[in-house]
Amino acid sequence: MRKSRITTLAALGVAAALTLAGCASDGAGGTLEMAGKAPEKAAGSGDKGTITLGFLPSWTDGLSTAYLLQDQLGKLGYDVKMQTLSDAGPLYAGLSQGDVDVFPSAWPEVTQKAYMDKYAGSIDDLGTYYDNARLTIAVPEYSDIDSIDQLKGKGSQFDGKIIGIEPGAGLTAQTQKMMPEYGLNGEYQLVTSSTAAMLTELKSATDKKQDIAVTLWRPFWANSAFPVKDLKDPKGAMGKPEGLHFLGSKDFAKKHPDAAKLISKIVLDDAQYGSLEDTVVNTFGEGKEPQAIDAWIAEHGDEFDWIKK
Template sequence: MRKNRLISIAALGAAASLALAGCATDGAGGTSALTGGGTTDATGDKGTITLGYLPSWTDGLSTAYLMQDQLEKLGYDVEMKTLTEAGPLYAGLAQGDVDLYPSAWPELTHAEYIEKYGDSIEDLGTYYDNAKLTIAVPEYSDIDSIEDLAGRGGDFDGKIIGIEPGAGLTAQAGEMISAYGLDGEYTLVTSSTAAMLTELKAATEKQEDIVVTLWRPFWANDAFPIKDLEDPKGAMGEAEGLHFLGATGFAEEFPEAAELIEKIKLDDEQYGALEDLVVNEFGEGKEADAVDAWLDEYGDQFEWVVSD
């Protein structure tokens, strides 16, 4: 299974590149594109729900396709709208250009967006309660704590490899660098999730030192020989919940969808299996098949599942 995960990194990078290349300016002032593969031919009679997500953030990618499956079975049409940054996605929710965001981190990681747009966003419920931002190194590293990075900048080329500049994880990692007095010794390098994974793959294959920003739940924690660094200062924040967020009035406009969403709860095994199937086992273009496989295995554990 690990081989499948590593192979999928190339596909993830390609998907991210296509999303960036094929985007047009949306009403949120960011970049977005309606993915032709995501919009189905469903003829739902209960209205159309525009579901926004970031394809390179695979926790949201997996729940997005799960929600597409379930909402269409309820009788809604679902339009899948991809964006490349969290800021435009939250702005899209606030402006009504996006109806639903299926994997938000509003408690800590995305708190700045909630402060800015929260009055125009509806919290539809928490479906996972153990999300965590982390700083990670390879298992073969002799470093076990963020504190141990001090004075070891030369081993890591003075770099902490991050993801998208606008990600909440990126902002938190910047605060961590200051909290541990690593300014001047380390630079937080940002680009994209796919680029970070490519560097992590290359480094671990060569048994080289590397420090990356990561999070849980995320399939990469199992795909690579890596470990979270202890964070005695708590600079990366506490565990938080993952939420479904909707545009203001979502529950009133789509009452059956809101009722379904409120019931959804996932544990570590269930969530991890969903993400692994969508991202790795089936991959791009076969997300619906991945959701079907997940429902076949786990569907009888939930009372909320909508069947054909």
């Protein structure tokens, strides 16, 4: 299923590239019409109205938690619509405008701080579900370096490139800040395109046992799917660990108090989050997310006091 997921992400990457061509180069602009797909069919009875979840499918923390929320909010009696986008900027804009009700896995403390600062007055923080997310530079396990500072002077070994993801991603901006801190500008080029393209490059290099440096993050299923290791960051230039938050549109909690209460109770540790993402992304895969959530709840539901079966 992991190979299948990479293929699917490659297709998403093409769509994302076409979408980004119509957006601001830093990812901060755009609208739902420019950057998103039409919401998927709603799940739930709809007795309490409709809640739209906006997420970035290539960032599988949001993919996994979006389908978890779809299941749980549906069982509360809401119609739940899924709005997929290709970049964080338009998603924050849509959230601030009320076109999206919930962002199921935001990185507002470091990675997406610029967006959170811009829209803070029109977005509600509904809670932190995971508190140890971080941005990384990763290389294959067989590489002879273990720290970002060891990249300096070895540009030819890595073809002078750090393979990144979307141009407008917070990870991209943070990597651009990191490179001069370690004296990598000029020796290395940060190559941006899409998460799918980065994973394709990573798979190709590791299959051939070649050196490659990529931008990655944790939590993310690719860290266990590929033979990679995080480079140490002695200068802390990739930023501090941060929390993953559920964000809501302005006054979401007042409009949907029972939904906000359920969301605020969701907290996952490393093992619980890892099992959720692995079940959704790898065990079941594209198109079978609802079945994956059913399976995860059947196995782990008794660990939580907020799960509705």
